[in-house]
Structure formats: C-alpha cells, structure tokens
Amino acid sequence: MQIPQILSLADLQVDRNFAVIRCGEQLFGLEEGALSAELYAQWVGSSQSFEARGLKGIETVLHQAERFLLPLDQSKGLDALEHVRLTAAKLFKHAVARKSPDLSFAFSSLSIEQLGALLDGLFYAQYRFDLYKSKKESPVLPEIFVYLPQELLAEAKTLVDEKLILAQSTAQIRDFVNTPGGDLVPSDYAERIAELFASDPQVQVEILDEVQLEAQGYMGLITVGRGSQNPPRMVSISYNAQLNDGEHLGFVGKGMTFDAGGISIKPATGMWEMRMDMAGSAAVVGAMLAISRLKLPVRVSAVVVLAENRPGENACLPGDIFKAKNGKTVMVDNTDAEGRLVLSDGLFKVGEMGATTLVDLATLTGAIIRAIGTSIAGLFSNDRSLECELLEAGKLHGEKMWPMPLDLEYRDSLDDKVADMKNIGGDAGAVTAALFLQEFIPENAKWAHLDIAGTAFCTKDWKYYGAGGTGWGVRTLVQWAKNKSGGLK
Ligand code: BES
Numbered sequence: 001m002q003i004p005q006i007l008s009l010a011d012l013q014v015d016r017n018f019a020v021i022r023c024g025e026q027l028f029g030l031e032e033g034a035l036s037a038e039l040y041a042q043w044v045g046s047s048q049s050f051e052a053r054g055l056k057g058i059e060t061v062l063h064q065a066e067r068f069l070l071p072l073d074q075s076k077g078l079d080a081l082e083h084v085r086l087t088a089a090k091l092f093k094h095a096v097a098r099k100s101p102d103l104s105f106a107f108s109s110l111s112i113e114q115l116g117a118l119l120d121g122l123f124y125a126q127y128r129f130d131l132y133k134s135k136k137e138s139p140v141l142p143e144i145f146v147y148l149p150q151e152l153l154a155e156a157k158t159l160v161d162e163k164l165i166l167a168q169s170t171a172q173i174r175d176f177v178n179t180p181g182g183d184l185v186p187s188d189y190a191e192r193i194a195e196l197f198a199s200d201p202q203v204q205v206e207i208l209d210e211v212q213l214e215a216q217g218y219m220g221l222i223t224v225g226r227g228s229q230n231p232p233r234m235v236s237i238s239y240n241a242q243l244n245d246g247e248h249l250g251f252v253g254k255g256m257t258f259d260a261g262g263i264s265i266k267p268a269t270g271m272w273e274m275r276m277d278m279a280g281s282a283a284v285v286g287a288m289l290a291i292s293r294l295k296l297p298v299r300v301s302a303v304v305v306l307a308e309n310r311p312g313e314n315a316c317l318p319g320d321i322f323k324a325k326n327g328k329t330v331m332v333d334n335t336d337a338e339g340r341l342v343l344s345d346g347l348f349k350v351g352e353m354g355a356t357t358l359v360d361l362a363t364l365t366g367a368i369i370r371a372i373g374t375s376i377a378g379l380f381s382n383d384r385s386l387e388c389e390l391l392e393a394g395k396l397h398g399e400k401m402w403p404m405p406l407d408l409e410y411r412d413s414l415d416d417k418v419a420d421m422k423n424i425g426g427d428a429g430a431v432t433a434a435l436f437l438q439e440f441i442p443e444n445a446k447w448a449h450l451d452i453a454g455t456a457f458c459t460k461d462w463k464y465y466g467a468g469g470t471g472w473g474v475r476t477l478v479q480w481a482k483n484k485s486g487g488l489k
C-alpha cells in the first residue's frame with residue numbers, strides 16, 4: 001500500500017472553487033482559464049493541452065472533476081461517498097494501465113468524509129491476490145498526491161494513517177478468504193491469527209484445540225469437525241482486557257475453512273466457492289487487527305470458530321444428537337446447516353468472556369442471497385438501537401445492510417420430536433438460522449447477527465473489489481467500535 005502524500009494548496013492563490021485530477025500527462029476537470037497562471041504552470045506545464053485523451057471507461061466520470069464528488073446516477077443505488085470510492089478506484093486502475101508515474105488530486109474544498117472515501121477507493125483498488133500465479137505481474141504503481149486546503153491538513157494526515165491501517169488489515173484478511181481450503185485448515189488458520197497479534201501487549205490470544213474443546217463441552221465445533229482429519233479450533237482474542245468500565249463489545253465469526261456440506265453434501269457446481277465460508281471469522285480478525293492498531297479506547301473480545309465440514313468416515317450423521325453449550329440437545333437434521341452449530345459455541349464463549357453487546361458475522365445461509373441478493377447483508381438484532389448503530393456505521397463505508405425479522409412465530413419450526421431442537425426450520429431459512437443463534441445469546445445481552453453469505457465474496461469484480469473475498473464487515477465493525485469508544489470521527 002502506498003501512502004498518499006498530502007500537500008497544501010494554501011500557498012497557491014486560488015480564487016475559485018475547483019477540483020483537478022491529474023494522471024501523468026492527462027488532466028481532468030479543467031476549463032481553459034480556470035486556473036491562475038501560476039497554478040496552471042505547476043499542474044500542466046507549458047506544453048500540455050487541456051484535452052483529455054484516452055479516457056475510455058471513465059470519460060463520463062471525469063468530464064468535469066467536480067462531478068467526482070457527486071453521484072452521477074443515483075438510480076444505481078450508490079450514495080455520494082460510494083461514488084467517490086468507485087471513481088477513485090477506477091482512476092487508480094486507469095493510472096496503472098497507463099503506467100502513469102503519478103496520480104494527483106487537488107480540491108479547493110472537500111469534506112473529511114469525501115477524503116476518506118477517496119483514500120478508500122485508492123487503497124482498495126490496490127489489492128491483488130496473486131500468491132498462486134506462477135507469473136506475477138508487478139505493475140508500476142503511480143505516486144499519489146492529494147492537495148487540500150490548509151485547514152484540512154492536520155485532520156487529513158490522521159485520516160490517512162487510519163485509512164491505511166483499515167486497508168492493510170482488510171487486505172490481510174482478504175488473503176485468508178482467498179486462500180484455498182486445503183491450504184488453510186483450522187490449525188494453520190488459528191496459528192496465523194495468533195501471529196498477527198503476537199507483538200501487541202494489549203491483545204491476548206487463546207487457541208483451544210480439539211481435545212480442549214471436547215473437554216470443555218464445545219460440542220457444536222466437535223460435531224461439525226468430526227468428518228475431517230483437520231480438527232476444529234476456537235480462537236479467542238481479547239483486546240484492552242484491563243478496561244473494566246464501559247461497554248464490553250463481543251465479536252463472533254464463522255470460520256468454516258471449507259464447507260462441503262458434510263454427509264448432506266453440496267452439489268459439485270460452484271462448491272469451490274465454499275473456501276470463503278470463513279469470511280465472517282476473517283472480518284472479525286481484520287476488525288480486531290484494525291481496532292488494536294488504532295488503539296481504540298474500548299474493550300473488545302472476539303471469538304472465531306474454525307472447522308472443516310466434510311463427509312468423512314467419522315462424520316456427523318443426519319439425525320445425530322449432541323448437547324449444545326446452552327444445555328439443550330440438538331438434532332442435526334442437515335449437516336450442511338453447520339454454521340449455526342459452531343457459532344453456538346462462539347456466542348456462548350464470548351458471553352463467558354464478559355461481552356455484553358454481541359455482533360456475529362457469518363456466511364450463514366443461501367436463503368439470505370435469495371431474499372436480498374449479493375450486495376446487501378442481512379441484519380438481525382434483538383435491540384433496535386444496536387441495529388441503528390450498525391446501519392449508521394455501515395452507511396459511512398458503503399457496506400449495506402437490511403434489517404430482517406427475528407420473528408418468534410417461526411421459532412417452533414426448530415422444535416424436534418426427540419431432541420430439544422433441530423438445526424433447520426421451515427421456510428425463511430435465514431430467519432430460522434438467526435432464531436437458532438438467538439438461543440445462545442446470554443440473558444440481557446444485546447446482539448446482532450449479520451448474514452454475509454452474499455456480500456463476503458464475489459465471483460466477478462464488484463464495485464472497487466476485485467473478484468474474490470471482499471473483506472466485507474471490517475469497516476462496519478471498526479467504525480461501530482470507534483463510535484462506541486467516544487465517537488472519534
Ligand atoms: N455456507 C453455507 C451458506 C452459504 C451459501 C454461504 C452460499 C455462501 C454462499 C451454509 O453453511 C449452508 O450450507 N447453508 C445451507 C442451509 C440449509 C442446509 C438449511 C443453505 O443455505 O443452503
């Protein structure tokens with residue numbers, strides 16, 4: 001990741017509002033006579049014409065650089081900040097394609113949120129995953145300059161540091177999501193998570209292996225992991241454990257390093273995508289990384305539940321019954337509904353760690369995709385204010401969520417004739433999955449569940465994300481934690 005160099009505009013005599021974007025020798029958003037001779041000379045040089053050339057693909061966006069800050073077409077459902085991210089990402093890719101030595105932005109006025117979105121777009125466009133390509137491309141990356149009004153500079157510098165931390169933390173966990181299941185089994189994944197936090201004295205990491213898990217009764221993980229030679233792990237991450245007053249936030253993430261469905265095996269087509277079934281855990285790890293690197297003054301505990309769901313010799317059979325952490329017996333009706341089983345252990349554990357406001361992220365159901373597609377995450381919560389806080393945090397970062405019902409009318413579809421509960425209900429699969437999770441929430445705890453099955457991974461480029469893991473949720477969680485820690489902006 002590069003660090004944009006932020007320079008001041010203040011010493012240049014600018015007598016009108018303007019926005020300029022320069023990509024090597026290309027200049028966007030200028031009209032003849034719009035700039036003073038001095039600024040013109042600095043930005044354009046004497047021989048350069050104003051004509052913008054070779055703008056294929058981005059011409060509409062760059063016709064007038066002021067438009068950079070505004071959504072061109074709100075009917076596309078992107079708000080102004082998302083438009084800035086998208087345009088910045090397109091510009092970055094354009095500059096790389098042209099092998100431009102620099103990409104510069106100058107704004108005579110800009111809000112801090114707009115600057116944040118600009119940085120997001122630039123940083124997110126830089127992410128690539130080429131670990132498995134034998135021939136690696138090493139494109140020439142442009143140097144980035146952002147010229148801003150003097151009064152914004154101090155805040156802008158802090159923002160650049162913060163956005164970099166966010167982007168780097170997200171890039172690290174997108175690598176996890178993009179790594180094939182066979183190369184990131186639960187034990188390796190757990191070790192790699194621990195390594196990420198090893199040098200931070202404010203963070204403690206605990207890994208429970210399969211023997212400890214069984215001894216402590218985490219039978220959701222044990223039951224799901226039984227079909228695999230690669231046993232499950234539970235990783236607990238505790239940040240700022242010494243903070244005893246204030247809210248104690250808890251994150252939980254589903255970490256199925258591969259979900260073949262178990263004995264209720266999935267169809268072959270597209271099954272490879274289930275390497276991403278650990279994206280909830282990855283987002284939680286990314287958020288913890290960013291929160292700890294930003295040193296947010298808030299207490300956060302996180303639990304990620306890691307397992308591999310395979311049809312193996314010893315795999316859990318449909319109809320098997322185990323005793324879950326809430327004391328209830330659960331009949332496994334469909335072994336492919338495994339996420340809720342491992343999350344039951346994670347939710348219980350984070351409650352035991354003392355967290356009182358819980359958020360879990362999970363690629364939990366195909367049903368959420370059928371309900372609201374792949375651009376929006378399903379948000380289920382037992383607390384309206386928590387729901388609003390998350391929606392607001394997500395909105396600032398272009399991470400869309402939609403409130404879904406946790407309606408108890410569907411709860412009895414989870415009743416079983418032999419056991420206390422079963423793991424699948426009737427219709428409304430995303431709702432019954434959430435109702436299953438609700439059984440494991442500590443009394444009086446606030447809780448929200450984000451079903452990110454649609455948003456966590458894209459098979460082709462989407463917005464400013466390349467195909468693959470999107471890192472969806474890191475920014476929402478970090479923003480939410482930041483708002484909780486006293487509203488740093
Ligand atoms: N990991 C899947 C859900 C999923 C589907 C994630 C598509 C990402 C994209 C989950 O474990 C699963 O298999 N759910 C089943 C539940 C069903 C058996 C009740 C599903 O949604 O089909």
Ligand code: ZN
Pocket residue numbers: 259261335336337338339
């Ligand atoms: Zn499954």
Ligand code: ZN
Pocket residue numbers: 256259277336338339363364
């Ligand atoms: Zn799954």
